[in-house]
Amino acid sequence: xxxxxxxxxxxxxxxxxxxxxxxxxxxxxxxxxxxxxxxxxxxxxxxxxxxxxxxxxxxxxxxxxxxxxxxxxxxxxxxxxxxxxxxxxxxxxxxxxxxxxxxxxxxxxxxxxxxxxxxxxxxxxxxxxxxxxxxxxxxxxxxxxxxxxxxxxxxxxxxxxxxxxxxxxxxxxxxxxxxxxxxxxxxxxxxxxxxxxxxxxxxxxxxxxxxxxxxxxxxxxxxxxxxxxxxxxxxxxxxxxxxxxxxxxxxxxxxxxxxxxxxxxxxxxxxxxxxxxxxxxxxxxxxxxxxx
Numbered sequence: 001x002x003x004x005x006x007x008x009x010x011x012x013x014x015x016x017x018x019x020x021x022x023x024x025x026x027x028x029x030x031x032x033x034x035x036x037x038x039x040x041x042x043x044x045x046x047x048x049x050x051x052x053x054x055x056x057x058x059x060x061x062x063x064x065x066x067x068x069x070x071x072x073x074x075x076x077x078x079x080x081x082x083x084x085x086x087x088x089x090x091x092x093x094x095x096x097x098x099x100x101x102x103x104x105x106x107x108x109x110x111x112x113x114x115x116x117x118x119x120x121x122x123x124x125x126x127x128x129x130x131x132x133x134x135x136x137x138x139x140x141x142x143x144x145x146x147x148x149x150x151x152x153x154x155x156x157x158x159x160x161x162x163x164x165x166x167x168x169x170x171x172x173x174x175x176x177x178x179x180x181x182x183x184x185x186x187x188x189x190x191x192x193x194x195x196x197x198x199x200x201x202x203x204x205x206x207x208x209x210x211x212x213x214x215x216x217x218x219x220x221x222x223x224x225x226x227x228x229x230x231x232x233x234x235x236x237x238x239x240x241x242x243x244x245x246x247x248x249x250x251x252x253x254x255x256x257x258x259x260x261x262x263x264x265x266x267x268x269x270x271x272x273x274x275x276x277x278x279x280x281x282x283x284x285x286x287x288x289x290x291x292x
Contacts, residue, residue, distance in 0.1 A: 042078055049074050054165075063109050066135045068128075068165070075266055076106040085260070085285060086110055088203050088228045093117045094144075095202035100152045100193065100215070101232075103129060105136035107205060112142050119144045121196060125151035125188040128165040152208055153190040154218040161188040197222035207232040213242035216249050223253040224290065231286040235269075237279050246286065254292030260285040 049058055052070040059065070060077055067073040079085045086107055088095075094117040099107055102122035111118050122145065124130050130149045137145050151161060162183045193215050204226045206212060212231055216223075229250070233243055250257050261270040261284055269282030 038082055041082060042074075045077055046074055049077075061113065063113075063136075063140050065104070065106070065109070066132050066139070068104055068132050073104075073106070076103070079262065079266060080106055080110040081113070083263075085262070086205060086230055087114065088230070090115055090118075090202050091227070092202075094119055096200065097121070097203045097205065098193070098196055098201055099123065099205050101205075101207035101209070102133050102147070103207070104132040107207075108133075108137060108142065108145060109140065111203075112140075112145075117144070121146045121148065123148045123150055123152050123191070125149065125161055125186075125190075126163045126165075127186050127188070128163055128184070148191065150189045150191045151211075152193050152206075152215050153211060154192065154214040155190065156192055157190050158187050159190050161186045192218055194219040194222050197225045199225065201226045203228050203230065205230045210234040210236055210239045213240070213246050216246050220249050220253060223249070223255075227290055229255070229286070229288040231288070233284040233286055235280065235282045235284070237281060243284070250286075250288045254290050255288040256291050257286055257288035260287065 045060075049067070049070045052058060052067055052073070054068045055066065056070075057064055057066050058073065061081065065073070093115065095115055097111055097118055097120045099111070099120055099122040102108060102124040105122070108120055108122055111120060122133070124133050124147070127149070130147075134147060137147060151159060153159065162185055164183050197219055206215065206229070208215065212233055216231070231246065233246065235241070235243070247257060261267055261282070264271045267283050269280060
C-alpha cells in the first residue's frame, strides 16, 4: 500500500517536470518507482544547475561544490552519484585510490561519500580547473586527499597542455589536428603513474583525455598492484585508435573487463544509426578487475 502511494505521488510530480517522452513511459506503467525517482532527481538537478555561471557554489547531497560549468556539473552528478559509474567494492574501509583526471573533484566527493576513510591521490594538470578542485576538497573538509597539479603521462618533465577551461583539454602530443579556437596553452609538469604503484591500489580511475594508452603501457609492469580500474577511453579525431591495445594489456595483466557506453545524453556519439569516420568522437567506460 505504501509503495502504491509513493508511486502515485511520484507520478503526480512527474506530470509537471518530466519531458513528454518520459511522461508517456510513466503512464504506460512500465517504469518502476525507483527509476522514476532517478528521473525526478535528474530533472530537478538539471533545472537547478544548467544555467549556473562559472564560479557558482551549488549544494548537492551533503556537499557544497564550486562549479566551472552547469552542464558539466549536471552530467558529473548524473553519471557518478545517480548512475554510480565509478562505484567499486573495496575490501577495507580505507581503500587506496588513484584518481587520474580529478577535474573539479566530483569523483573525489563520490569516493568519499561511499568510503569516508578512503586515501586518495588525485592528479589534475589544468591550471584553470585545479583551483576548483582545491576549493571543493577544502570546502568539504575531506581528509586523506592529496592533490597533485600535474599530468599523468608516460614520462616525467614538462609538456604543453591546452584547455578550454571547462571540460575539454589535451596534451600537445595528442593535438595532431590542431587546437580548437579559444583554448589556452599552459606548460604543465608531468609524472609517471608507475611511481605511485609501489604499493597496492584498490582503485585506479583514469579520465585523461586521450592519453590512456600511453599511461597504461608505461605502468603495465606494475598493474598487478591494482585491484580494480575504471578507464574512460576517448575516441577522438586525430588520435590513434588504441582501445584494442589497452584491452590487450589488461588481459595480459590478469584483468577481466567489461565496456560501457555511458548513455546517449553523455555520449551522443554512440547513438544509432552508427557511423565511423575520421571525425567520429565517442567515449567508452572500461571497468576492469584483476582475477589472476
